[in-house]
Amino acid sequence: MDVDRISSDESEGFFNDFIDEQLNDLVEDIINEGDLDRGDASGSDLIVEVDDIEPPTLVYGDQGGGSSGQGGGEPGDQKGKLKFEVPFERFMELVANKLQLPNLQKEGQGKIKEVSYHFKTFGPVGVLLDKKRTFKRALRSSISTGVYCPAEGRFNVEVRRKDRRYKVPQRVETPKFKAVVFYMGDISYSTFGERLELEKRLLNFTHHWLDFNYGKNNVEHRFFVHDIEAYEVTPEQFYQVSNIGGTRASLVFDLVSNIAFNEYDPATTNFYGFYVGDGELFGNDAKEIVEIIKERLHPMFNRLALVEIQPSRMSCLNTEVSKAFGTDRVVRTCALKNKGEIIKTIQRMFEARHA
Amino acid sequence: MLSLRSDPKLFELAQRVEYFAQEKFNMTLPEMRFFILDPMEFAALLEKNVYPTSPINIWEGKKIANKKHRIESGQESALYYEVVQTGNPSYAYLNETNSALTQASVMAHVAGHCEFSELNVLHDSDQDRTEYVMHLVRKVDLGRHQMGERRYIDYWNACESALPFIAPNSQYNLENSIDKETTIATSTVASDKAPAADKQPISLIDETLDALLKPGTAKPFVEMEKKRERHEALSRRGYSLRAPCQDILGFLRQYAPTSQAEHAILDYLYTAHMHQDFVIRTQIMNEGWAMYWEKKIMMELFAEDSVRGAIDYAKVFSGVCYPRPYYQRNPYHLGYHMWLHIEELYREGKMSLDYHEETDLDTKQEWEKPEEKIDPQACMRHLVKSITDYEFLRRFLTTELVERFHLNRLDQRTAQQLGIKNEDIIKADRRWVWLRPEPIKNEMLGFFAHFYRPRIYIIDTDYLDGGLLLMHRDDGRSLRADWIRPTLNNLNRIWKAPVYLLSQDKLYATRADGYKESTVKGVTFEAVAERLSKQQQPFKI
Numbered sequence: 001m002d003v004d005r006i007s008s009d010e011s012e013g014f015f016n017d018f019i020d021e022q023l024n025d026l027v028e029d030i031i032n033e034g035d036l037d038r039g040d041a042s043g044s045d046l047i048v049e050v051d052d053i054e055p056p057t058l059v060y061g062d063q064g065g066g067s068s069g070q071g072g073g074e075p076g077d078q079k080g081k082l083k084f085e086v087p088f089e090r091f092m093e094l095v096a097n098k099l100q101l102p103n104l105q106k107e108g109q110g111k112i113k114e115v116s117y118h119f120k121t122f123g124p125v126g127v128l129l130d131k132k133r134t135f136k137r138a139l140r141s142s143i144s145t146g147v148y149c150p151a152e153g154r155f156n157v158e159v160r161r162k163d164r165r166y167k168v169p170q171r172v173e174t175p176k177f178k179a180v181v182f183y184m185g186d187i188s189y190s191t192f193g194e195r196l197e198l199e200k201r202l203l204n205f206t207h208h209w210l211d212f213n214y215g216k217n218n219v220e221h222r223f224f225v226h227d228i229e230a231y232e233v234t235p236e237q238f239y240q241v242s243n244i245g246g247t248r249a250s251l252v253f254d255l256v257s258n259i260a261f262n263e264y265d266p267a268t269t270n271f272y273g274f275y276v277g278d279g280e281l282f283g284n285d286a287k288e289i290v291e292i293i294k295e296r297l298h299p300m301f302n303r304l305a306l307v308e309i310q311p312s313r314m315s316c317l318n319t320e321v322s323k324a325f326g327t328d329r330v331v332r333t334c335a336l337k338n339k340g341e342i343i344k345t346i347q348r349m350f351e352a353r354h355a
Numbered sequence: 356m357l358s359l360r361s362d363p364k365l366f367e368l369a370q371r372v373e374y375f376a377q378e379k380f381n382m383t384l385p386e387m388r389f390f391i392l393d394p395m396e397f398a399a400l401l402e403k404n405v406y407p408t409s410p411i412n413i414w415e416g417k418k419i420a421n422k423k424h425r426i427e428s429g430q431e432s433a434l435y436y437e438v439v440q441t442g443n444p445s446y447a448y449l450n451e452t453n454s455a456l457t458q459a460s461v462m463a464h465v466a467g468h469c470e471f472s473e474l475n476v477l478h479d480s481d482q483d484r485t486e487y488v489m490h491l492v493r494k495v496d497l498g499r500h501q502m503g504e505r506r507y508i509d510y511w512n513a514c515e516s517a518l519p520f521i522a523p524n525s526q527y528n529l530e531n532s533i534d535k536e537t538t539i540a541t542s543t544v545a546s547d548k549a550p551a552a553d554k555q556p557i558s559l560i561d562e563t564l565d566a567l568l569k570p571g572t573a574k575p576f577v578e579m580e581k582k583r584e585r586h587e588a589l590s591r592r593g594y595s596l597r598a599p600c601q602d603i604l605g606f607l608r609q610y611a612p613t614s615q616a617e618h619a620i621l622d623y624l625y626t627a628h629m630h631q632d633f634v635i636r637t638q639i640m641n642e643g644w645a646m647y648w649e650k651k652i653m654m655e656l657f658a659e660d661s662v663r664g665a666i667d668y669a670k671v672f673s674g675v676c677y678p679r680p681y682y683q684r685n686p687y688h689l690g691y692h693m694w695l696h697i698e699e700l701y702r703e704g705k706m707s708l709d710y711h712e713e714t715d716l717d718t719k720q721e722w723e724k725p726e727e728k729i730d731p732q733a734c735m736r737h738l739v740k741s742i743t744d745y746e747f748l749r750r751f752l753t754t755e756l757v758e759r760f761h762l763n764r765l766d767q768r769t770a771q772q773l774g775i776k777n778e779d780i781i782k783a784d785r786r787w788v789w790l791r792p793e794p795i796k797n798e799m800l801g802f803f804a805h806f807y808r809p810r811i812y813i814i815d816t817d818y819l820d821g822g823l824l825l826m827h828r829d830d831g832r833s834l835r836a837d838w839i840r841p842t843l844n845n846l847n848r849i850w851k852a853p854v855y856l857l858s859q860d861k862l863y864a865t866r867a868d869g870y871k872e873s874t875v876k877g878v879t880f881e882a883v884a885e886r887l888s889k890q891q892q893p894f895k896i
């Protein structure tokens with residue numbers, strides 16, 4: 001029998017391909033439904049369910065169950081489910097592929113390093129003795145000196161100083177990327193019901209997407225709200241606080257620019273800013289925002305997106321900002337009217353654009 | 356996968372096992388080839404129907420992915436003991452993680468299986484079986500390239516739907532159901548009715564006059580017409596149906612219009628799975644036989660000190676032979692103890708007319724009149740050569756044995772779950788419930804009628820001009836409704852013509868114009884069989 005190894009790897013790969021197809025379909029469903037906030041904010045693995053497959057045959061109606069049929073190679077549509085744990089990164093990769101989102105440009109390379117030590121080399125001096133290598137050398141020299149000679153009944157192995165081999169640590173530096181994300185929300189408008197839902201979905205995805213690109217531990221997420229004042233809140237408060245009254249959005253841009261400039265090193269940090277609100281601003285507010293962006297945020301930020309959620313005829317923020325920045329590489333303006341536009345909005349927020 | 360020769364100690368052990376099996380116990384053995392596998396190889400082998408290779412398919416992939424997950428998460432042990440593919444040569448696979456003691460017991464067990472397959476009336480030991488299947492795998496692989504990936508997958512999946520319908524050892528197998536152009540089958544399906552009266556002697560009177568004188572007899576021209584139709588069907592298609600055919604995949608493999616690549620798939624699937632029918636029909640005898648000889652050979656190995664650890668072996672043996680209730684059918688336990696019982700019957704002369712005619716209970720209980728000429732093991736081998744599980748149980752399983760083997764014993768919780776009625780319970784304690792033993796034997800024999808599966812037969816191969824008509828033999832249970840349509844679609848893909856299914860009073864049809872369900876007047880299986888035997892159309896709307 002000319003078989004070296006019995007394995008089902010090919011068939012398993014075939015099955016895994018099928019599961020990948022199912023996952024892609026699932027992602028497509030999620031994207032079409034706009035449910036991009038699946039999974040919690042911790043970025044943990046996702047449990048996904050796809051229809052189980054089982055070849056249909058003639059069985060008793062009251063037996064088995066729990067599985068659905070597959071007619072002509074098509075997956076069934078009810079009852080049985082196959083459960084899979086999909087790593088968060090894998091899920092986001094699939095989403096990114098479907099949305100055709102580019103990887104975010106990471107700046108600060110070479111300035112911040114992550115240092116680790118690998119024991120890949122060996123030397124005659126050191127702290128950690130490599131017993132295996134030392135013994136090999138000792139055995140070799142014992143044979144050559146005749147200390148070890150089984151034929152003559154001598155089984156001693158002499159370990160001399162020069163036989164000793166130590167593990168030598170080698171410093172490995174890998175570039176580390178750091179990012180800070182500022183979420184800015186207008187709490188003066190009626191952020192409840194569908195508006196709040198749209199805002200959550202959009203920002204949740206943004207949160208995951210940046211975590212995925214930079215690594216969860218390298219991104220700091222900060223939340224700010226404004227009415228006629230601007231202040232920082234916790235992530236939980238961001239969706240809970242509300243106010244009815246006047247509004248001045250330029251304050252929050254001003255606050256963010258101060259924090260970004262004073263608390264972070266622009267040379268080593270990637271800055272992202274996302275503003276959500278109804279865009280109804282009064283007086284010179286919009287113009288002041290344009291000024292702040294132009295003078296202070298634009299030179300520092302990798303991306304700054306302003307999203308008008310369910311805008312009205314009074315909304316003017318995007319109009320003003322668009323006039324000033326047009327097809328700018330950093331600044332994006334979008335309007336999100338309903339759930340069906342989430343995908344388009346995300347694509348617009350993150351699409352690559354060359355100046 | 357390593358040859359047994361890579362481990363000299365195991366190789367020597369295998370030789371001792373073969374020595375005792377052949378020289379001491381006169382076992383009839385084919386060449387046995389042992390290989391050593393690691394646990395994952397073992398898992399893969401099981402998913403490949405105990406052949407070292409198999410064509411790529413999604414179902415095997417699903418099962419192995421699931422099995423790996425279960426093994427890695429500790430839900431399933433990777434400690435398989437033995438797997439054997441009988442045939443000549445037989446291939447047996449040992450798990451590298453097992454101890455020498457376990458390996459020896461596995462090899463002894465394998466010897467039992469090999470002899471059983473060689474001797475049994477169903478003779479499940481063909482020449483170069485494993486090699487032939489590996490050859491078919493190569494043909495399927497070649498066919499896959501010819502068909503293209505998509506068509507290959509679709510066709511394979513379609514064939515999977517017909518896999519449960521393999522019945523080469525059924526009363527209604529191909530041999531008994533199909534007349535071929537070249538060989539019109541001589542064997543017939545046994546009829547419950549009395550044999551037909553002998554043929555009339557040749558009449559000297561003219562046939563026409565004879566018909567007038569005996570109006571009850573069939574008219575000669577009608578007979579001739581039927582004969583002509585039958586010959587026409589034979590010459591057109593090369594076969595005709597003479598009885599319902601239960602071996603549906605076997606039929607499709609031979610008579611469905613297929614390309615070479617499609618035929619290779621059908622051929623592989625049928626050949627790789629057909630032996631399961633033998634296993635299910637002989638499992639109790641077969642496992643019992645293997646356990647019986649395993650123990651005999653192991654005792655010899657312990658005696659000569661080839662292996663050590665008799666106590667450990669006894670523990671494992673009793674674990675394998677742990678009694679289970681009748682519906683769970685632990686074939687190791689039941690088979691082993693049945694063979695011991697039969698050996699005792701022969702040894703003590705209880706398989707004699709005198710014993711059966713003895714009316715005094717005391718004498719019967721203390722009966723021990725061994726007949727010198729009778730060798731119990733030779734008699735047991737004769738049984739292996741002549742019967743399968745059904746007859747084995749029918750002939751030897753008594754009410755006393757049902758109780759002795761605890762076949763009527765259930766744990767309290769299961770009894771509650773099953774809703775066992777009080778009148779069926781003869782005794783109970785805190786842990787167990789004992790059922791009335793009398794109906795158990797019939798329940799166990801009932802399994803061999805249906806194997807817990809619906810019985811599906813081909814009853815017409817030219818229904819409504821070229822359609823394949825299947826019939827579900829009504830046993831009061833309905834088929835799973837949502838699987839009928841995809842199954843018929845899949846069979847339609849193989850048959851390449853309309854496929855119909857008659858189940859109770861419903862006729863399901865997959866044709867070029869789509870899928871249809873209609874209510875019809877039901878017909879019994881017996882009536883269909885009768886009509887087929889008379890070469891009449893088995894079912895009409």
